[in-house]
Amino acid sequence: MSQRNETTVLVLAFLIALGIIGGVFWWLTERLNVDLGGVANNQLQSVSHVATFARVQNVPSGLFSYGGSTTWAPIRSEVDPVIQSVWPEFRLRYTNPTTGAPGSATGIRMLLNNQLAFAQSSRPLNDREYQQAQTRGFTLQEIPVAVDAIAIAVHPTLDVTGITVAQLKEIYTGRIANWNQLGGPNLTITPYSRRIEEGGTVEFFAENVLENEAFATNVQFIPTTTQALREVANNLGGIYYASASEVVPQCTVKPLPLGQTLNNLTPPYQVPFVRLSRCPQERNQLNTAAFQSDEYPITRRLFVIVKQNEQIAAQAGEAYANLLLTDQGQELIRQAGFVSIR
Structure with a gap:
């Protein structure tokens, strides 16, 4: 084989190897994004460039009950009326528990028991709550939207x-x-x-x-x-x-x-x-x-807790988090007395 042909073969082999390596790298990257990033990372990326509530996509229509943390009360008062004015068909209703005091734990429990579309929490999910969700055939996802302090x-x-x-x-x-x-x-x-x-x-x-x-x-x-x-x-x-x-x-x-x-x-x-x-x-x-x-x-993050079961309630929770993570949502969170997460 001539030197020119050998060179050509080597170059082609090198290019093919690069293509294979690149394809494997792409596949691994996609897998890692799905497995490790979860909804929370996707939410943060998808709304990082969104300025206003009106530009958020996939906001469902219907009446959606939510509940949970009393810490969230100023955010609810500041943010929810503006959401309703921009998305009147995305109707939100805060729901108190039938027994016990409202709070993060009761909100998450109500979400697990199908009483809420999504929940608001001033603490992350714990192992027991993750396990309870799995026994019911779905998973829970926490999406951070604000910073608070004690x-x-x-x-x-x-x-x-x-x-x-x-x-x-x-x-x-x-x-x-x-x-x-x-x-x-x-x-x-x-x-x-x-x-x-x-x-x-x-x-x-x-x-x-x-x-x-x-x-x-x-x-x-x-x-x-x-x-x-x-x-x-x-x-x-x-x-x-x-x-x-x-x-x-x-x-x-x-x-x-x-x-x-x-x-x-x-x-x-x-x-x-x-x-x-x-x-x-x-x-x-x-x-x-x-x-x-x-x-x-002593600082902490505030979370929207979403049930991942491919139903409209999950879409409602993700949409609510997306709205809060827009520039407009983060500004309203600041006006409510909390700190922007980004």
Whole structure:
């Protein structure tokens, strides 16, 4: 065989090998995108360039019940009326549970029991919920749409500059019981909380702050955040935790700076602090920059929980997440007091 023919054969073999390798790479990439990315990644990619609600595709018509997290209430108030004005045939109805208090866990349970089209959650799904879905013949998918932070509320006159996450844990597990152990007055601490089965915020707090230790016996359980903040406003030694959007703008309680160490405390509000005597004409604003950068130590994501069963309810949940992930949706989320996820 001549040298020219050998060269030609080698070049052809090289090109064929490249084609085979490229085809295998493409196939693997497609498989990995499906298996690892899931709906959440696809949703984020598909709406990353979408500006307004009107440009979102595959929004179904019908009446769709949804429920879940009480943390989501400001988002529902801000976002849902605008969605309804743009997509009047995509009708949304928030549904309370028939028993128990509304919250992330109850919303996910109602979704599993076919009572909702989709759910809103302030915590990620847990293994038990994934397993329950599988036994029912479908899967659940969590789609992150916003960032939130947990803020600590105390009485406005409490003379404490801030606390660490470790000290917060010791308060709620009973190892710190007086504010004088934290540089404050000789005053008994009264910790308030909702019950763990009643909200995603409590579940998140128990797992990430208490590290699954039990609440102390002196913790007083209150049904709602509104009632708990009222108790703190009337109790010099009271303390409570909730979504920053529920605590920071309040006129009757003071949000505490929080940190991993006492030398690095970060307020959940923008400095300078607005004196509560000037509220409600002026209100403290969220420290969104610290939430986005993780400088503030307790942040979390908010999720739309979708049932993946190729039915119209799944389409409704995916459409709702897509709407929230548009530029318009993220701006409305910011107006509701939360942080954009992108």
